[in-house]
Each structure stands twice: as structure tokens, then as C-alpha cells.
Amino acid sequence: MSSDTTLTKAPAAPDDLPVHADELPIVPQRRLGQWTAAAAVLVLLGLSVTSVLRNRAFQWDVVADYFTSDSVLRGLWLTLWLTAVVMVLGFALGTLLAAARLSANPVLRAVSWGYVWLFRSIPILVQLLLWFNIGALYPHLFGVRTVDLFTPIAVAIIGLTLHEAAYAAEVVRGGILSVDRGQVEAAQALGLSRWRRWWRIVLPQAMRAIVPPAGNMLIGTLKGTSIVSVIAVQDLLFSVQLVYHRTYQVIPLLMVATVWYTVVTSVLSVGQYYVEKRYARGTGAAR
Amino acid sequence: MSVMVDIRSVHKSFGPLEVLKGIDLSVRAGEVTVVLGPSGSGKSTLLRTINHLEKVDRGAVSVDGTLIGYRRVGDRLHELPEREVLKQRTRIGFVFQNFHLFPHLTVVENVVEAPVSALKRPREQAVRDARRLLERVGLADKADAYPKQLSGGQQQRVAIARALALEPKLLLFDEPTSALDPELVGEVLDVIRDLARQGTTMIVVTHEIGFAREVADTVVFMADGRIVEQGPPGQVLDAPREERTRAFLSKVL
Ligand SMILES: Nc1ncnc2c1ncn2[C@@H]1O[C@H](COP(=O)(O)OP(=O)(O)OP(=O)(O)O)[C@@H](O)[C@H]1O
Ligand SMILES: [Mg+2]
Numbered sequence: 186m187s188s189d190t191t192l193t194k195a196p197a198a199p200d201d202l203p204v205h206a207d208e209l210p211i212v213p214q215r216r217l218g219q220w221t222a223a224a225a226v227l228v229l230l231g232l233s234v235t236s237v238l239r240n241r242a243f244q245w246d247v248v249a250d251y252f253t254s255d256s257v258l259r260g261l262w263l264t265l266w267l268t269a270v271v272m273v274l275g276f277a278l279g280t281l282l283a284a285a286r287l288s289a290n291p292v293l294r295a296v297s298w299g300y301v302w303l304f305r306s307i308p309i310l311v312q313l314l315l316w317f318n319i320g321a322l323y324p325h326l327f328g329v330r331t332v333d334l335f336t337p338i339a340v341a342i343i344g345l346t347l348h349e350a351a352y353a354a355e356v357v358r359g360g361i362l363s364v365d366r367g368q369v370e371a372a373q374a375l376g377l378s379r380w381r382r383w384w385r386i387v388l389p390q391a392m393r394a395i396v397p398p399a400g401n402m403l404i405g406t407l408k409g410t411s412i413v414s415v416i417a418v419q420d421l422l423f424s425v426q427l428v429y430h431r432t433y434q435v436i437p438l439l440m441v442a443t444v445w446y447t448v449v450t451s452v453l454s455v456g457q458y459y460v461e462k463r464y465a466r467g468t469g470a471a472r
Numbered sequence: 473m474s475v476m477v478d479i480r481s482v483h484k485s486f487g488p489l490e491v492l493k494g495i496d497l498s499v500r501a502g503e504v505t506v507v508l509g510p511s512g513s514g515k516s517t518l519l520r521t522i523n524h525l526e527k528v529d530r531g532a533v534s535v536d537g538t539l540i541g542y543r544r545v546g547d548r549l550h551e552l553p554e555r556e557v558l559k560q561r562t563r564i565g566f567v568f569q570n571f572h573l574f575p576h577l578t579v580v581e582n583v584v585e586a587p588v589s590a591l592k593r594p595r596e597q598a599v600r601d602a603r604r605l606l607e608r609v610g611l612a613d614k615a616d617a618y619p620k621q622l623s624g625g626q627q628q629r630v631a632i633a634r635a636l637a638l639e640p641k642l643l644l645f646d647e648p649t650s651a652l653d654p655e656l657v658g659e660v661l662d663v664i665r666d667l668a669r670q671g672t673t674m675i676v677v678t679h680e681i682g683f684a685r686e687v688a689d690t691v692v693f694m695a696d697g698r699i700v701e702q703g704p705p706g707q708v709l710d711a712p713r714e715e716r717t718r719a720f721l722s723k724v725l
Contacts, residue, residue, distance in 0.1 A: 367570060370568070370572065371573075372574075374561055376590040378590070381590075385589070467575045467576045467619065
């Protein structure tokens, strides 16, 4: 191991580089641990999948029978529109709460803070049961019997929306705070109206920070709506429960619900990818 | 020549900190005023009171004969509603140290935003004007790029085009080259120099002494919330009368 240059007087150390360092081949490190881990995980995965498929107790034929039955599809439909309604109303209310929290008005700020504190503190199940039994507190509202007003589906929408709004408020507020204050100042200096500053400048930039957690919430809400089965709203879960209370085929019918929830969640995840891309405009690195 | 900006005994505090301690300044139409001063002396705050991004506590600012942010009724000043202030701001261009371009809009969208939404110009006409302005700052080929795809110097030139799109009577620059790499400073100063040659009224806060000497009609030196000294560049920069001015110049030169 000698140096290639005659100028070097010191004895060559192993790390001394020859002149043509670019001709030295590079041998990648062997990642033995990674390969073993991957193999172990794949084996375990394969075992679980075959066990699920081969266990007759899953009764996949029953799953297939009920998968697209009328009552299951009706339940799925209710789950879907309930999710959509709760998401839209929840984010509408949440955006107002976020705006109130960020406003200069101390009363609005305090009320918004209090709302979020309260509705994040009450478990959604407790809230649903409270609304469901509100007739005990107010037997008559607006001249009608309260039980006629607070039908199970109305209770579901009210309860889930109020719950959702508390979380949406924080998500929207975080998004708005992520926008550089200078953006608003630049817009003010250009004479843009308050409305225009909000819709054209702040909100589109806030969306980048809002969309990922909002996508999370959407998927959470989709599955979270299954809680309304406790007040006998016929969503996807309640529909399969109705069947298995009759036929005692509990596992296969729960699988029907599980697969449907998974399918819808997958579709939503793909949608989220495209929405995120839409709001990432202009964020590319410098050329 | 007529007076474009008239600042009368402007005071401004942030909490207990008095940042402007009675500023009087007048700027004639078509002239360039360069404001110098150490960090924290209130230069940015003064500039921001001129387009009412900052409210004054006492005193008044008028631009082209119009009181900014207030209306005088008898011997009182009434705060104007935001709508009116926004209209006044469209006559005053502001260029920020950190550009503050809208990152989610393309260059040309950045430039047409204010003419379309604040001045209600037809979009097509605004786009045509914007392209002409971009050509003027040497960025015709970047019209459809996003700000992040441009160098700092290019971004600042877009910001200048964006301010010019409102055809302002007055341009305010707050350290337009301080955020730039040294080799990009020249291209931005060239644009400002060009505007000066065409008789645009400007107030420029900067630390570029060479630029001040060359372009300024008046140099204003601020320290500690007051104007310490003002006059033609030959006097303030080369033969300052005040000790504080001398001390500052010896540090930056
Ligand atoms: N919004 C604000 N709230 C509280 N203090 C502020 C605010 N804006 C400015 N200040 C303070 O006012 C003083 C003057 O600030 P200003 O930005 O006007 O100085 P400057 O001369 O522009 O300095 P620089 O050369 O560093 O930009 C500083 O001490 C600053 O900390
Ligand atoms: Mg400053």
C-alpha cells in the first residue's frame, strides 16, 4: 500500500486515497438484519392470512351472501351520508369556532375556547345518550314533544356534529396559524378586502396543513358513526347486528361490516392523496 | 414641486416601548428619500405608518394631500372604516424585505391579484399589464412559474412588479435587498434605480450606502425613534453634522 504521489513523504495509511478515487468500486453494506426481519414478517403474515381463509368459522360463503344484501346496503348508505353530513356541518361549525378563537374579540375567543374544552371532554357515547334522553330535561320544545324532535337520527347528527366541530376547530385553527403573518400583511398592503384575503390568500395556504388531519378525521368519523347503533340508528353496523341477532352468524356478519369499512376507507385514502396534491401547488423546491 | 408625503409629529408606542418619538418628514413628488439608521431605530415602523399597516398614536400622515387612515372632522381625527383604508393603500405600493409573494399563486397571478380584486380591472387587461410589468423587471419568461422556483432576486423583482401593478403614486421599500445573497442585490437595485429615473416617488429603507449616494435626493438618518439628520446625500453621507450619524456611517461603510 504505497502512495501514488512521489510528493508524499509520510508512510501511506490504509485510508490514503489513490489519485483516481473515482475508479474504486463501491461494495454496498450487506443488510442481513433487514432481510431476516422482512422474511419473518412475511412468514407471519402468510400464516395469518391462510388461517383466516381456512378457518371455516369465518363462513366466507355467508359473508358473500350478505355482502350486497338490501339491508346491508341500506345500512352502508346511511353510514356514508351520515359521515358526509357530520363532516360538512362539523367543519363549517369548526371553521366558525376557529375564526372566533383567532378574532380580536375576547368574548368570542373565550366562548370558542370553552366550546372546544367542553365537547372534547364529553365522551361521544355519553353525549349521544344525553341528547337521546333530553326529553327528561325539556319535555316540550318549540311547542312540540321533545321526543318527536330528537329522533334517533337527529340525535346522531347533532351529537356527532358537535363532537366533530370541537376537533375540526383545532385543525382549522392550526392550519390558519401555519400561514405566515406576512401573507396577510402583503394582502392588506395591496388593498385586498378581508373576504378576499381569507378565501384567496389564507385559506388555500392553510389547507396544506388542514387536509392531512382532516382526512384522518374523515376516516375516523366514518368508523365513529358506528356508535350510533347504540341508539338504534340503522347504520352499517346496526344492519348486520339485526341480521345476526336473527341468525346467530355473528362472525361472518361482522366480517361483512369490516370489509365494507375497509373498502370505503381505501377509497377515501386515495381521494386524500389527490386533494393533498391539489393544495401542494407552488411548494416545490427552488430550481 | 408638490409635496407627496407629509408626516407630522408622528408618535407610536408598542406597549411601554416608544418606537417613534415625534417624526416630521416631507417628501416631494418625484423624489427618492433613503432612510438609514441602526436596527431598532423605528425605520420599518415609520414606513408602515405611511400605508396604515401601523396605526399612529399621535400625529398624522398624508399622502398626496389625503389624510391616511383618518378623516378630519372639526379638530378631531376619526378612524376610517377598513374599506376606505384599503382603497387608500391601493395608491401606495409596499415592498417587503422578505418579498411575501403568495406561494400558491403563479408569478402572473401574484401580479394581477390586486388589480383584479381591489381595482376591479378586467382580468384579461390585468394579465396584459402584468406581462408588460414583468418584462420591465426582466422576468417575462417567468410569468407562469411559482415563487419558490425563483431566486431571491427574481422574487423581489416580482414583488416590485406586483406593487407597480396598482400604478401607485408612492412606493415604499423596506430593506428590499437585505434578505438577498450579495450577488443578487444588484439586479434589484437596478430595477429601483430605473424607477427613480422615471420620476417615481419612493421612500427606501436600506443599508446600501452606495445606492443611497447615487439615487437619493434626500437621505434621512434615524436613531432611537427620531430623525437625527436629513439632507442631500452629499451632506448627510459625506459631511454629517451629527455625531450619531458619523458613528453609524463609520460602522456600515
Ligand atoms: N408589532 C410590534 N410589537 C412590539 N414591538 C415592536 C413591533 N414592531 C416593532 N417593534 C419594536 O419596535 C422597535 C423598532 O422596530 P422597527 O422594526 O421599526 O426597527 P427598524 O429600524 O426597522 O430595525 P431593523 O433595521 O432591524 O429592521 C424595535 O425595538 C422592535 O422590537
Ligand atoms: Mg426594519
